[in-house]
Amino acid sequence: MDPEGRESFGHLEPHPQTAGVYGDKGTVGDYLEAQGLAPYFAMGDRYGVVYDRMAALLERVAPDESEQRYERRAEMDEMDAGALASSFFDVDATVAAYCLERDLAVPTEVDALVDLHILAINAWLDQFEARSASVRQSEGTEG
Numbered sequence: 001m002d003p004e005g006r007e008s009f010g011h012l013e014p015h016p017q018t019a020g021v022y023g024d025k026g027t028v029g030d031y032l033e034a035q036g037l038a039p040y041f042a043m044g045d046r047y048g049v050v051y052d053r054m055a056a057l058l059e060r061v062a063p064d065e066s067e068q069r070y071e072r073r074a075e076m077d078e079m080d081a082g083a084l085a086s087s088f089f090d091v092d093a094t095v096a097a098y099c100l101e102r103d104l105a106v107p108t109e110v111d112a113l114v115d116l117h118i119l120a121i122n123a124w125l126d127q128f129e130a131r132s133a134s135v136r137q138s139e140g141t142e143g
Helices: 028-034 038-061 069-077 091-102 110-139
Strands: none
8 A cells, every 4th residue: 555545466476485375366356355355454444534534633733743644653663563552552442441431331243343443533533623623712713
């Protein structure tokens, strides 16, 4: 995936000591379908919408910070495995807190967890956006 969101696939020569199954029959789409990846791509698309909302909100309320987005992303890519850049990355903890606040049962099925995780993040963004608008209004600024 390039910065403009375009996907591309290529062919790499296999290492001579690997024991994979190789061939040139079929398409990339056939391979991805056979791997059962469609639900994960759909999930990625759903999280992409949330990410775009976060980025747009950050750009609106903190343009200077928004300019650092690519640097922050690079910093996150360099973090040690298991380190959390944000508590929002912890699906279980985010969903548990969201459910506790609303007296909901915490789901155990992945799709239901993702649904509530996205709802929780959007609820936080709604609150953040409302607070930001209130602050701007009290300061007599727009944005």
